Amino acid sequence: MDFLNAFILISNFIIVPAITYGSQLALGAIGVTLIYGVLRFANFAYGDLMAFGTMIVILFTWYLQSKGITLGFLPTAILAIPIGIIFTVAISLFFDKTVFEYYREKKSNPVTFIVVSLGIMFVLNAVVRIIIGPNDINFMDGHKFVIKASEFKKLTGLDEGLAIKSTQVITLITTIISCSLLFYFLNKTKTGKSMRAYSNNEDLALLSGINPKKIIIITWVIVSILATIAGTLYGLDKSFKPFTYFNNLLPIFAATIVGGIGNPLGAFYGGFLIAFSEIALTYAYKKFLGYLLPESLEPNTLIQFISTDYKFAISFAILVIVLIFRPNGIFKGKVI
Amino acid sequence: MYFSATNLTGGYGGVNIIEECSFNVNRGEIVSILGPNGAGKSTAMKAMLGILDLKSGKIVLEGQDITKLKTQDRIKLGISFVPQIKNIFTELTVEENLEMGAFLNENDIQIQIEKMFDLFPIIKEKRKQAAGELSGGQRQQVAIARALMTNPKVLMLDEPTAGVSPVIMDEIFQHILNIKKQNIAILMVEQNARQALEISDRGYILVTGKNAYEGNGDYLLNDEEIRKSFLGG
Amino acid sequence: MKDIDIKISFAVMGMMIILVGVFQSWGVALSILNLCLISAVMSMGVNIQWGFAGLINFGVMGFLAIGGLATVLISVPPVIEAWSAGGLGILFSGVFIILTVLIVFVINKKFYNFKYKNYLVFIIIILSIPLLKIFSGPSISKIESINAATSGFLGGMNLPIIFSWFFGGALSAGVAYIIGKICLGLRSDYLAISTLLISGIIVSIVKHEEWLSRGVKNVIGLKRPAPYEVDLQNSDWFNNLIEFLNTSKLSKILNNIERQDLLSQLVISSSGVFVKLCFALIFLFVVCFLLYFSEKALRSPWGRMMRAIRDNEDAAKAMGKNVVKQHLFIFMLGSAIIGFAGAMLVTYDGLFTPSSYQPLRYTFLIWVMVLLGGTGNNYGAILGAFVVWFIWIQSAPFALFIINLFTSQLADTNAIKLHLINSIPYFRYFMMGLGLLLVMRYRPKGLLPEKILKN
Incomplete structure (x- = not known):
């Protein structure tokens, strides 16, 4: 029996990666949920919007690096995020003005919105691939690790190492900051409250003198900020590949629905729920049990619930379970 | 007259629901619009709010012609409306509902909120609660309070007592009488005609989109024919 | 005049393909035509679900993959060693899956008012x-280790590949049943x-x-419902046919050896075209067959009912139509057609590459076909498939032309130009x-909008 080593093992392979991945999903899901809450459609172009924002960040990172500007032990990309946000906001507002506004004024049905968001998905997809190509790009610089597994072992004298990448710490801190700011904005400021009011009861919001145009612009701005940050964090942590960003849309959608579509706090928890389930259910527990069980009971198979190839299946299973048991998401109440 | 709507004609898709309807209301007066189902009461109110496009007619507030103004601009001029359904922000707290009511007010809204809490003491206790969790009567109070937050000159209510128990109905009417004291012009559409007339200064009875009867509350309540046809004997 | 739009648009589309044949090559033109036809089957499948019934199915890619898998399961010869090594385990696991599904269904049916039914399931x-995993794991690793480089799987049933189209459709319908439920x-x-x-x-x-x-x-080297190029090149009748078709061209050449060379060249190039032509005929038959029955269905009382359900679900329910059942049926039907098309596609390619299935190409592109062509109109779905696939293929030369036009001021070695x-x-x-x-x-109703059918 060796609880300490077992705990470190689980931390290293489940808890730390799931917190990181969960943060990225949570940021993405909050974006999707805000669009749904205010503009009332599921935006299939969101994954590609994340890719677009990240692409701008990468391009500007390269530019900064070529000028010899770096952030020391932090990745240069952090400096480039504001530029990425500006471009992403611009393109979101551009698409809203040229595409979505028309259907909004016509009061088209949600499926029409989904279809035009597919059109934008195709366009963004092309733009990203034409500008930066379809390949894997690694744009992480600065210190890679906060602590390496070997250093951890030396430090603690344990058999198991705990490696913490700097991107993981950056992801967590950025997520905490941006979510706190967002929830402060939504719950404490007049504009944020009016956004929630608009989302909750559009007609009454109009009768109260809330300007829908302003609400919609603010929503796109917030959503673009979140998309750029989430995309950049994911790219720093893993790598940037346009196709992966499209695929990430699926767990993001799952997280959104699980949390109750239109509910930002739900989306936040939904992101972590999906991330923890995906990682915990695809982890092989052989070694972990080896620490906890007496030698005679040690398992000789991997003790893995489902193979990593079926990560999608986990998001989907959670989605179905939630839709069957609680069609409005697991968090009742507050919708943005 | 402080607020008057004259000869309103309009409807949806070419069909006129209201024809040549006229209403007016003074400050400190309660005026009810009554009539059978489908008479066009709510449509008339929507026309006065600018939600429905008019074919002809004129709407005047304080001597200013507002016929061509959009809903949002009418609200800015001091007309406030309490819809019959979906009249609160269910996901927002009571206090946030009131804040949203005062969205257009630039000055300190805290004083106004306190005023509402004096007017509707019960919702003060629930100020931090989501409005959707309140009881029907309380929700109706929040809805009226939200509409009053703009300091309106004209308050329009679309069936404020629909679907509440008789006890709550009396309570809501009592609140409306209190609001009247603040020198606000109150125009309301009501199904509960008899009770509404009891608190009203004047009333209009609409039949198939036209003014059928009008007069002060006592007259309408005591007229044999009206009582038989519209007030249930 | 009736249906003039349809005739004009298909005539234009046909002309475009013929132009490709004249200016590029007949092989290319037929490839485009074949994929247009396959895409037309796919878009008709989606159109049945979306256009007829208003069901939004973004899982097209999955049903196409199922159809593709069917070609492998039907046409590839069985791998005997693999079967003897792990076949029993796989069969047992298969029975286990079926049993689980059955138990779930029985619970759903028999205990429908049991409070914790969902939890039990x-x-x-x-x-x-x-x-x-415990049942199948050892067998799977045994199977996969047999001739891993060339085989490593169970293989199929060694039947003619045409059967796989129907099997792919049936398999898709089965999966659609579960998904639909x-x-x-x-x-x-x-x-x-x-x-x-x-x-x-x-x-x-x-x-x-x-x-x-x-x-x-x-899986490569799948069977074909059409002849192989090599066999054609070695057969007398084909050589004679080509000789006959090119008599005038050949007669101009007097030298016997040169003439023979030219003939064999012609035979080689024509054999490819001939194979594609065979495919084209089969696919055309499928498209016409489907079109005939879809049009018939659309005009039948059943089609009227489907449209009624689509346009006003509540009213249809109130009139006593079993909306849930009809939706499930049409979801299965559409998916079966998509699965059929998936098998056709793999058959035409001659190889099954699971990693090529991506949603953009295999789900959303098909959707673009349906939406562009005309939701609810079979001709529209087919036209959409043709137009979209044609643009999809021919956009590269077009893009090159545009790029050259806009960068004509730049040198050929300019980095931006090269990047573009x-x-x-x-x-x-x-x-x-x-x-x-x-x-x-x-044109929100598509190029060929749905016609209001008067009965």
Whole structure:
């Protein structure tokens, strides 16, 4: 029996990666949920919007690096995020003005919105691939690790190492900051409250003198900020590949629905729920049990619930379970 | 007259629901619009709010012609409306509902909120609660309070007592009488005609989109024919 | 005049393909035609679901992959060693899966008012997954280790590949039944997301279950319902036919050896065209057959009922129509057609590459076809397939032309110009997106809108 080593093992392979991945999903899901809450459609172009924002960040990172500007032990990309946000906001507002506004004024049905968001998905997809190509790009610089597994072992004298990448710490801190700011904005400021009011009861919001145009612009701005940050964090942590960003849309959608579509706090928890389930259910527990069980009971198979190839299946299973048991998401109440 | 709507004609898709309807209301007066189902009461109110496009007619507030103004601009001029359904922000707290009511007010809204809490003491206790969790009567109070937050000159209510128990109905009417004291012009559409007339200064009875009867509350309540046809004997 | 739009648009489309034949080559033109025809089957499948019944199915890719898998399961010879090594385990696991599904269904039917029914089902499914792994694990690793480089899977039934089209359709319908039971009650956007997720799962199964499909190692050299080029080149009748068709050309050459050389060249190039022509005829038959029955169905009382359900579900329900059952049926029918098309596609390609299934190409492109062509109109769906596939293929030369036009001031070695020219494959996505947005805006019912049928 060796609880300490077992705990470190689980931390290293489940808890730390799931917190990181969960943060990225949570940021993405909050974006999707805000669009749904205010503009009332599921935006299939969101994954590609994340890719677009990240692409701008990468391009500007390269530019900064070529000028010899770096952030020391932090990745240069952090400096480039504001530029990425500006471009992403611009393109979101551009698409809203040229595409979505028309259907909004016509009061088209949600499926029409989904279809035009597919059109934008195709366009963004092309733009990203034409500008930066379809390949894997690694744009992480600065210190890679906060602590390496070997250093951890030396430090603690344990058999198991705990490696913490700097991107993981950056992801967590950025997520905490941006979510706190967002929830402060939504719950404490007049504009944020009016956004929630608009989302909750559009007609009454109009009768109260809330300007829908302003609400919609603010929503796109917030959503673009979140998309750029989430995309950049994911790219720093893993790598940037346009196709992966499209695929990430699926767990993001799952997280959104699980949390109750239109509910930002739900989306936040939904992101972590999906991330923890995906990682915990695809982890092989052989070694972990080896620490906890007496030698005679040690398992000789991997003790893995489902193979990593079926990560999608986990998001989907959670989605179905939630839709069957609680069609409005697991968090009742507050919708943005 | 402080607020008057004259000869309103309009409807949806070419069909006129209201024809040549006229209403007016003074400050400190309660005026009810009554009539059978489908008479066009709510449509008339929507026309006065600018939600429905008019074919002809004129709407005047304080001597200013507002016929061509959009809903949002009418609200800015001091007309406030309490819809019959979906009249609160269910996901927002009571206090946030009131804040949203005062969205257009630039000055300190805290004083106004306190005023509402004096007017509707019960919702003060629930100020931090989501409005959707309140009881029907309380929700109706929040809805009226939200509409009053703009300091309106004209308050329009679309069936404020629909679907509440008789006890709550009396309570809501009592609140409306209190609001009247603040020198606000109150125009309301009501199904509960008899009770509404009891608190009203004047009333209009609409039949198939036209003014059928009008007069002060006592007259309408005591007229044999009206009582038989519209007030249930 | 009746249907003049349809005639004009198909005539224009035919002309375009003929122009490709004249200016590029007949091989290219026939390839385009064949894929247009296959795409037309796919878009008719989607159109049945979306256009007739208003069901949004973003899982097209999954059903196409199922159809592709069917070709492997039907036409590839069985691998005897693999069967004897692990066949029993796989069969046992298969029975286990069927039993689990049956138990779930029985619980759903018999205990429908049992309070914890859903939890029970949930627990059964959760428990079945590790059990399934225990049953199948050893057999799978045995199968996959037999001739891993060239085989490593169970193979199929060694039947003519045409059967696989029907099997692919049936398999898709079966999967659609299960998906439909779970998801069809959901509102439209949830249904879209769920089907997209499920298709992701289906593709990952096909990609990773190597004992079944060889996974990312691909299955190559599938059978064909048409002759092979080599056989044609060696057959007398084909040589004679080519000689006969090119008599005038050949007679101009006097030298016997040169004439023989030219003939054999012609035979080689014509054999490819001939094979594609055979495919084209088969595919054309399928499209016409489907079109005939879809049009008939559309005009039948059943078609009227489907439209009534689509346009006003509540009213249809109130009139006593079993909306749930009809939705499930049409979801299965459409998916079966998509699966059929998936098998056709793999048959035409001659190889099964699970990693090529991507939602953009195999789900959303098909959707663009339907939306662009005309939702609810069979001719529209077919036209959409033709137009979209034609643009998809021909966008590269077009993009090159545009790039050259706009960068004519720049030197050929200019970095931006080179970068753009390297990115030509992605301009097609751009054109698709733009095309979809323009059609949705200015012709929201598609190129050939749904006709109001008067009965």
